[in-house]
Amino acid sequence: MTPTFDWDAYYEAMSGRPPRKNLIVALEHWGDRVPGRAIDLGAGDGLESRELASRGWRVTAIDGDAGLPDRLQGVEGVTAWRENFAQIAELPASDLVFSGFALPFCPHEHFDALWGAIRTCLRPGGLLAVEFFGVRDKWAGTPGMTFHTRNDVERMLWGLETLLLDEDEREGRSVDGPKHWHVFHVIARCPAE
Known part of the structure; x- marks a missing residue:
């Protein structure tokens, strides 16, 4: 079954949720170092961008949704960048790249370029906190999405x-209802120079 996504309905249904656990754990790994520059890739409702900004991070929030700039208007420390994953060739140098449940929505034919941009933008000592959908996820095989095996994920983290x-x-x-989830939650650090 191919899922259909009404993102406004999704944001409304998720209203009041806490920040994604993967982001909070990544920030614990960051520790007491001074916050730097972060990317919220697939920023959606902007909740994680706001959380990062409230902790002193300078955030580039990226999403293809036309409503993103309005959702983040006036949030100090956040710049909204409207861009579809398939169009991203380069990202600003960053100390933290977060993408909560968004990377699977990058079309398969554009995923390697997006992943290359993510890896290239990560500064030494920087953190990556992302999720990938696995090949046994209910939506596996959906056109316009990307799914990975554990070996794929391990290879990408090399x-x-x-x-x-x-x-x-x-x-x-x-x-949109019951779902079999197959997800890889990942936090990784770029080696220091």
Whole structure:
């Protein structure tokens, strides 16, 4: 079954949620170092961008949704950048790249270029906190999306220090009803120079 996404309905349904756990754990790994520049890739409702800004990070929030600039208007320390994943060739140098459940929505034919831009923009000592959908996810095979095996994920993390690689497979719910989830939660650090 091909999922259909009404992102406004999704944001409304998720209203009041806390920041994604993967981001909070990544910030714990950052520790007491001075906050730097962060990217919120697939910023959606802007919740994680706001959380980062409230902690002193300078955030570039990126999403293809036309409503993103309005959702983040007036949030100090956040710049909204409207861009579809397929169009991203380069990202600003960053100390933290966060993407919560968004990377799977990059079309397969553009994923390697996007991943290359992510890896290239990460500064030495910087953190990566992302999720990938696995090949046993209910939506696997959906056109316009990308799914990975554990070997794929391990290969993509080559050269980084893996702080978390949690493969989560379970029955649950999505905004459109029951769903079998197969997700890789990842936190990794770029080696210091």
